[in-house]
Amino acid sequence: MLNKLSNTIYYLSNQDNNERPTLGLVCGDSYSLIIDSGNSPQHAKDFLLEIEKLNVPPVKYVVITHAHWDHFLGMNEFDATVIVNSQTNEIIKEWQSFSYDDRSLKSYVNTNQMSAMCMNIIQTDMPNRNSFKLKSPDVIFEKTLTIDLGNKVCILEKIKSTHSEDSTVIYIPDEKVVFLGDCAYGTTTNSLFHFKQSLLLPMIKDILKYNAEMFLLGHESICDSTEMDIYWRELTRSSQVVKSSSLEDALECFIVENKRDPNNNELFFIKAFVNDHIIQS
Template sequence: MQELKKLSERFYYLTPVEETDRPILGAVVGDNLTLLIDAGNSEAHVRLFLDELTRSGVPAPSLAVLTHWHWDHVFGASALNRTPVISTEATKTELQRLSSYSWEDEALDERVETGEEIRFCAEAIKKEFPAERSIRIHMPEITFNDELVLDLGGITCRLVHAGGNHASDHLIVHLAEEDILFAGDITAPNLYASSWHYTPDETKQLVKKLKPFASAWNVISHWKPLSKELFIEELELLEKTASLSARAGDEAELKNLLMDEYGKPLSEEESLAAQYFMNGKKL
């Protein structure tokens, strides 16, 4: 069951759904404008969010921003007919590529076989769109390359293209006055590959970019808002594992190096980080 939650005076979010890969959707409420963060994995998804916001007395969104091109963050944008959509120029390029695709079962299955699509995503699309699948890729009306600052009235939203392994077009949204960072999927590995992976250099660059933005609350799209302490822990795990992976010959050796660093058995998250970095090293 999805819930609308109020994280601060000016920030609301809709909780995620694992089965159909619905990520968190956010809304920043200014005195003059309301910004929607991500458009969801379907029109039904984003309409649910809009309905919940209306019930809570939040004004209709004036603008929307897409964190990156992946289907679960953009398929709902076609329902935002009166709301200009913002993205990086790189995201728009990816959406132009998606606009040529068929989303029927046969086409999805074929792309899974060729490695162009992820099996989990294909199955989630089928669950989110069990009957009619009239998916239309909406092109952003406003694009930028590096950074864009939006003054919503009483609060500013700093949109920063940060990149990373998960999606090179990924941006973050920093709400300085509320001490909130909408990080999206930015700390996740690259899923569109023969094996899920991180690469050391790109990870180190990303961590360097993200640390100054670490906030009281850091919203992770398919999980929950994390405290600053937990978010920094996640960034430091990625940074540490990236550095140690250069010394490791295989996954077992990297895990041993991490255990020596932490002085304890590895958690599931730490083990997965080791696996994904070694996958990247093999590639």
């Protein structure tokens, strides 16, 4: 079932058990725009069935927030203009060259081109896929793009991100809503989960320049500005005490600077920033 954020914005909540991220729908007077196409054709079909229950203008655009498989593998199901930034497009090109039969999928997992989770979702949600080919995006932008849906403007921007190098956010000014995709999360490199420390403050600056009151995230669904402020403070506070790959030094620094032990979130973030130092070294 779609969640109604306002008279013109809806979203399908994330489902962590089967790696389905939040999908968004923004409606203008003339057209509608979708944010992320889902982790499989079945995910996209489920979303489209929910949209059909609403009396909204036709879907003209689909925006992909970044080129991680769970956000774009449903792309073929939409009869709409698919929009990506240029870096996302380059990554999707690799997936367009893939074959999706079982043997090929297993080879991609073995060579770390695809996760085992991705393979399992594809095998479950795409039973007839031997001839499947991912289609090409239709519109490629570099830094920013503004879409007018009819008295409803959506601002697309490629921003710095601790999650991926190709992150796009979508801001709807009159609603004070921003779709962040996964940009505010960390990432995993060499089996280590980490936040890219050098990009943390530039990313927060990029996001906070928008006058947003509600934030749609890929794997939390929705947060208000108070929740996001807490998240930014905990991330920043944790980052400030990590200056090397020593967890012990970071924890000692945190206690000295804050006169308390870190809470569970802060401890998780501190470990992630320490991992970033380990990876960088």
